[in-house]
Amino acid sequence: DAGVTQSPTHLIKTRGQHVTLRCSPISGHKSVSWYQQVLGQGPQFIFQYYEKEERGRGNFPDRFSARQFPNYSSELNVNALLLGDSALYLCASSLVVGEQFFGPGTRLTVL
C-alpha cells in the first residue's frame, strides 16, 4: 500500500479561479480529513468525512467544500480563490478510532 496519496503535487492558480484537490485514503480507511497548512504554521482542520457524510467542519468560509465518494476517496474544492488560500493542503485518513495517516500534500499557489 502506497499510503495516502494526493494529487496534484503542485498547482498554480490565479485569484477568482476554483480548484479541486484529490485524496485517496489507505485501503480500509473510511475517514478522510482535510487540513490547510500555511507557511510557518501548524495544520488547520478544514473537513472530516466518514462513510461519505460530513462529520465535521472547521472555521473556513463556504468557498471551501468537500465530498467523499463510495470508494472513500475525497475531493476538496475551493471557489473564488484568494491570495490567502495559498498553502499546503493535507489529507489524512484513518479508521475513525486510531492514528491519522497523512498524505504528502498539495502545494497551492494563488497569484
Place this chain on the structure above:
Amino acid sequence: AQRVTQPEKLLSVFKGAPVELKCNYSYSGSPELFWYVQYSRQRLQLLLRHISRESIKGFTADLNKGETSFHLKKPFAQEEDSAMYYCALSGEGSGNTGKLIFGQGTTLQVKP
C-alpha cells in the same frame, strides 16, 4: 476555545543533551493529546499519543491536566531527531481522531 500552544519555534541542542519540547493546551473537556513529527522531505507522522503511554524512539510525553501540558521529552538527543514537531489535540471524546487541532510546531535542531 480549543487551542494548542507551542511556545518555541526553534529548539537547538547538542547531541546527547536532554530535550524538552513544550506544549500547552486549552480545552474544557477530556482531550486526547498527540505528538506528530515531520522529518525533512517526509510526510507528517504520528510519534506518540498520550493514551498509549508508549515510548517511541526514546521520546515520552506525560499529560498533566493540572497544568494543561503535554511536554515531549527525551533524555539524550540524537542527530536523527532533528525535525519539526507538532503537538495536537482531539476533543472528540468518542475516540474520533479525525479532527485534530495543531500547535504551530517546534523545529528541533540537534547539533553534532
